[in-house]
Amino acid sequence: xxxxxxxxxxxxxxxxxxxxxxxxxxxxxxxxxxxxxxxxxxxxxxxxxxxxxxxxxxxxxxxxxxxxxxxxxxxxxxxxxxx
Numbered sequence: 422x423x424x425x426x427x428x429x430x431x432x433x434x435x436x437x438x439x440x441x442x443x444x445x446x447x448x449x450x451x452x453x454x455x456x457x458x459x460x461x462x463x464x465x466x467x468x469x470x471x472x473x474x475x476x477x478x479x480x481x482x483x484x485x486x487x488x489x490x491x492x493x494x495x496x497x498x499x500x501x502x503x504x
Contacts, residue, residue: 427438445451448469455470475484491498 425441425444427440429436429438440450450456450469456467457470459466473484475481
């Protein structure tokens with residue numbers, strides 16, 4: 422397994438790293454792709470965000486609205502689980 426060393430760089434009010442093109446190709450990522458970032462056992466894990474296939478009649482705008490509602494009422498939904 423080839424390893425890469427990168428430097429954390431300031432980008433506006435955030436920080437980032439560059440990823441070599443050949444590494445992106447190995448994992449099927451390209452500019453503009455969405456990634457999921459999480460911390461697992463003290464390590465940063467990046468993975469390509471999987472694209473969902475929406476059922477017929479459901480469009481992306483509806484899913485965005487639904488996602489906003491779920492985020493807004495997250496605690497209430499979690500409270501219902503305990504009932």
